[in-house]
Amino acid sequence: MKAIRIHEPGDISVMHYEDIDIPQPGVGQVRVRLRAAGVNHRDIWVRRGNFGAFPDPVIPGSDGAGEVDAIGAGVTRWSVGQKVVINPGLSCGACPACLKGDHPACRQFRIFDGTYAEYTVVPEENLVAMPGGLTFAEAASVGIPYVTAEDFLIRANALPGQSLLLWGATGGLGLATLQLAKLRGLRVVAVTRSQSRSEKLRQYGADEVLIYTSGDDLSDAVMSLTHGRGLDIVVDSVGRESFVQSLSSIARGGVLVTVGSTTGGQISFDLGRLFRHRVTLLGAFMGSASILPRIMPLFSRGVLVPVIDNSFPLEQADQAHDQMENHGVFGKLILTM
Template sequence: MKALTLKAPGGLDHISVSDMQDPGEPGPNQIRVAIGASSLNYHDLLVANGSIPTEDGRILMSDGAGTVEAVGEGVSEFKVGDSVVSCFFPQWQAGPACHNVWGFGNTPGDGIDGMAAQYVVRSANAFTLAPTGWSHAESATITTAGLTAWRALVSDGKVKPGDTILTLGTGGVSIAVIQIANMLGAKVIVTSSSDEKLKRAKALGATEGINYRTHAQWSEKVLELTHGKGVDHIIELGGPATLEQSIQSVRVGGHISLIGVLTGRQGEIPTALLMGKQARLQGLVVGNRCEQQDYVAALEANNIHPVIDKTLPFTDLAKAFEHQAKGSHFGKICVEW
């Protein structure tokens, strides 16, 4: 079979289309899946460009969607022909985060071989059913970006109708935030450096848009739009360079979900300001399998589909990462066989 592998120490020019041994038939409690598509996430880019070291020859990509080809003894949840989507933390089935989800040792495309292969054989509980009628590319957007937004807003954020959410940027997580907020009757303010992207975000259901190049101190605009109160929830994707303004933007007693490190992995936190706001700053990495099942059910019930910026062949994975690194995309970038 074909797979996209990374030669150590990484770099987009070290991604190769490799001939690999077919994984064979599933054993007890396993399923064999013909992978149809994957979607790109910032974590995948960090692995591919060598920022996150991994084993030589690692098969890339955390997200995978495809069709069940065979089921092993003891599997009752899936049958041949089912459309399925992978889990980011296959060892995390339910409940709050605990020690067994520290790090990425069991995450496909990082600690273990990923989904950039024509076929995989994995434990059945490393997948969930995909939404009915979705393409594999659409389903592949669920694993990381979609589930992160769901957990931030629903599982942990407890968003209510009428709440106001601020999300930074117009990538896959932020687009999912807009869609989930619409389901819940919440309002969304979105930031971007592009007026065209802000226009598209508002067409999807965002209430307001702020161009952070026009408004360098965008927290002032957030406070203006919320009549000085601040927003109830913030989806913080930037990290060190944006966190202070996010704390300025949150209401007293509000919730900040720190889910991205686009501007770096460490920096100063205005602790006195955070204390004064009495806000909750929560680090968050994706979610568990039960939350993914809940998210899939919500997507089906509300007939919502993801926004896909571009789909390329798996064999052009390096080109897809180059497109991602430019930051010009709106929504998700996918690859498919």
């Protein structure tokens, strides 16, 4: 089969399109003939080696959709030919966190890698039936962004009528957060660096759009928009460049969700602002395994809308990474195979 493999960390030149053996499903495992893979920021961090050394070649990619191609011994829930989506969180399934449904708190939790390939093998519990009315590309676009966003909105106790500030609104996670927050009845203030994307963000439900230029203080704009009150929830995936502005943009008693650090993770900030304003700092990373099967049907009913910016054939995965790193996106980048 064809797959993208990375043998050592680096820039996009380390992504090699190779011929390798088709994997065999073991006990309790299912082999999926992938038709589409969703590209996530995580894939870039895997490629750069941010998650550690490379003892073996890595096939990146966590989100994917395709058809069941073969089943291993003991598999009861799936049969060959069924259309499926990969639910990419792996955990022990038996510890208190798993039993509670808080899978990312499992000490064995990790995110699946291996969808930049024609075939992959996953535990049968990591598959979700693909609802009708969706293309493979659309189904592959959902996974990590929607699971992550839905999980932190639940943990932040997001309520109808509350307000939410959304950094990085045009990315996959941003548009997932926007749609799920609107579904919950929140007022969303979206942040983008590009004036040209402002109207599209409104089409997907943004109530207000703030155009951010590096060096500006966004909290000034937030405070004038909210008559000095601030917003109930701030979702920050930007990190070093935005964190202090995020903290200054929160209403008293609000929640600061930190869900990434694309501009760096080392910061300093005034703890006084945190405790005097009774702000909750909430770290977000993936979500419960129960979320994807619950929300997938909302896409076939049109309640949620997959937003795809661009599709690339698998062999051009490096070009997809180049676009995500250097040219910006409005929605998801997809690989097809």
